[in-house]
Amino acid sequence: MPERLATALSAEQRAALFAGVPQSPGAPKPDPTLVVDGVSRTFGGLKAVDVAHLEIQRGCITGLIGPNGAGKTTLFNLLTGFDRPDTGTWSMDGQSLGRMHPHQVARKGVVRTFQLTKALSKLTVLDNVRLGATGQRGERIVNTLMPWTWKKQEKEITERAYHLLERFKLDAKADDLAGSMSGGQRKLLEMARALMTDPSVVMLDEPMAGVNPALTQSLLGHIKSLRDDGMTVVFVEHDMDVIRDISDWVVVMAQGSVIAESTPADLSNNGAVVDAYLGSHHDQALEFDENGNPVGATAELAEALEQAEAEELEAGGDLSEPEFVAPSDVSPTGVTPVTGKHAKGEDTK
Structure with a gap:
């Protein structure tokens, strides 16, 4: 499993990390956890993804931006096993994640959320979170006749799920059906469920999409808390204010390729970024x-x-x-x- 930082980096340490990083596509990072090489994906005559090289810094928040159709979500799908590339390799701490199924990638410590939330509306909020746990012995048919083999584990899973609901301030809705939740609450539910695997890398696809503005700051705080726990966060976002608020580093995509990398503060001064958005x-x-x-x-x-x-x-x-x-x-x-x-x-x- 990818290594999570035991102690979160301070703002000063993160700034120092990126101070010497070239602001160019494919720039090498001091301590990369995810490395992508030559990954491409074509749909018909459209090359949706064509990433020559990309490194993601450990223990930091990396924002992934670009115009509509830039290939951001497709890249997420490739890296997490939801799609297969035409070419290329990618690895996590030197271990290849290529050709793995999504559940195998998750077990390696890399989890993701989706732009459109995927809650099971007929199950309770608590049960939705408990589903995120891996290696549940009670799921095996043969063990249903031997409850002593899984009762203790089930109790531990329930306690962890409830703790995560408390973290995301959803504990009051633990026994409610997930279908009764608002869009913003469902985003929090997805994050809580993703954390059930105790991941090292969390990939969020447009976490602010469909969220009531009243919940935006709360959601941003929760994303920052992932970094504070030593996790590596990669997220897709269109709101530049959000990018500037929480990102340590920004990767810009256009027409399937990485065209720029930069600190949030220098983003508006990058000609390639301006050209991608405005022509x-x-x-x-x-x-x-x-x-x-x-x-x-x-x-x-x-x-x-x-x-x-x-x-x-x-x-x-x-x-x-x-x-x-x-x-x-x-x-x-x-x-x-x-x-x-x-x-x-x-x-x-």
Whole structure:
């Protein structure tokens, strides 16, 4: 099982760790626990993940950000056994996790939560948490006739589950059905269930999604407490305020690849990050002559757009439809105008 820090690092120690780390994709870390090499995943003609190298620092919180469709959740799925890569390897403290099933990865000390919570609504909150325990002897059919072989363990599991509910302030709902919980409470329930395995690495997929703002600070505090217990945390998030609040290090993905790594404070100064979110020509000044005609780079951009529209019409497309996306390879400036479902932020990850 991956090693958890016996003593949590202080804020000063974490800052010192990253002070000498290059702010570039695939930057080596002082004490990495997770190392990813050459991992790729393709769906049809779309390369959803193409990560050349990535290291996750032990005992810290690493934020994973990127535009919709950047491949963040797909990368999570690959690393935790919920999907299979086309190529690549990844390891935890030198031990390969490739080709393992999700339950095997969890037993190695790496657990995850999901963007959409997966609570069993017809079971009580306490039972949902107890399900997270591994190696339960009472689950074996042959042992049902020998309760003395599992009664003590079941009591210990129940006590641990209740302790976790107290930690996440859900103990008052222990006997309620999980289906009665709010979205934020279900996020906490998933975290409590994940901790039943006593993990070393916790991977959270958009933990703030669907959470009432009133619970946001509480949830952030619980995520920080995981780090304070010596765990390594990796989480996907879109809210930059959240990223800046709790992350020690940030990894940025776009089009399946890691394009930047940085401290939260330096994130806004990274040109690759700005380009990924706003486009590589977001700051281009538009130039026109005295008659209002585009000139210079603006004229090149206008010509590229006209060419893309002409090709779409020639192919039988209807520019009035919101699905039109001008192809990027016709633009000499590298600008791709996006409309329709892509502009609305639908995720393809």
